[in-house]
Amino acid sequence: MRSLGSRAPLRITKVPYIQEKHHEVSPNVLKRESIGSLSNCSACHTTAEKGIYEDDYVVIPR
Numbered sequence: 001m002r003s004l005g006s007r008a009p010l011r012i013t014k015v016p017y018i019q020e021k022h023h024e025v026s027p028n029v030l031k032r033e034s035i036g037s038l039s040n041c042s043a044c045h046t047t048a049e050k051g052i053y054e055d056d057y058v059v060i061p062r
């Protein structure tokens with residue numbers, strides 16, 4: 001939330017901190033049927049439902 005300053009984003013995917021954390025994920029990867037877009041957090045963050053986004057639990061599906 002600190003990365004926002006006084007801005008109010010419409011989408012979590014526009015939050016600078018979130019964008020920065022995903023800049024290495026290529027748009028081609030996001031287009032995969034198993035993912036769709038960056039807003040599909042739980043496609044890659046296997047523990048997203050528990051609110052856990054640690055990199056240890058990231059699995060990018062094929």
Ligand code: HEC
Binds near residue numbers: 029054
């Ligand atoms: C295409 C797969 C993918 C999707 C979809 C995705 N992420 Fe990520 N996320 C990653 C990868 C890869 C990293 C970087 C892991 C690393 O640092 O090695 C990451 C990192 C993060 C981090 C930082 C974790 C850390 O320990 O530094 C957060 C927070 C995060 N994602 C939240 C989200 C949220 C919220 C969403 C949904 C709006 C989302 N992610 C969607 C793949 C994804």
